[in-house]
Amino acid sequence: MKVPQALIVEDVTDLAVIFAQAIAAAGYEVTTLADGLLAQTYLNETVPDLILLDIHLPHLRGDKLFQHLHRDPQFNQTKIIIVTADSHRGEELREEVDLVLLKPISYLQLRDLTSRLATVQKSPG
Numbered sequence: 001m002k003v004p005q006a007l008i009v010e011d012v013t014d015l016a017v018i019f020a021q022a023i024a025a026a027g028y029e030v031t032t033l034a035d036g037l038l039a040q041t042y043l044n045e046t047v048p049d050l051i052l053l054d055i056h057l058p059h060l061r062g063d064k065l066f067q068h069l070h071r072d073p074q075f076n077q078t079k080i081i082i083v084t085a086d087s088h089r090g091e092e093l094r095e096e097v098d099l100v101l102l103k104p105i106s107y108l109q110l111r112d113l114t115s116r117l118a119t120v121q122k123s124p125g
Contacts (some may be wrong), residue, residue: 008032009039010083011057015105019052022110026117036060040045049075050117057083063089070096
């Protein structure tokens, strides 16, 4: 059985570690990057099952990277979670992504995220 792959793009190290732990607990193999351009380069070669994407990133904003992913059909099956402190921008993207998490992220949000990911990972197809 293939282990699902996740990419976390978050420039706040403590948050990236917490997200990685929650997603790994749901059964994903996790890669973490802290820069939008590095993520874009990574995604030119890899199509993960899940992307957790911060909006405010160095070198390439997460919403710009998302626009690229949204137009690329190879990412049609990739679950995309946006993480942002910008509630207005989060609301603008809510219909286009699988989930929006608003910073600060609470323990309950992380617990729920892990539960949802575990359910998605276990479901067939």
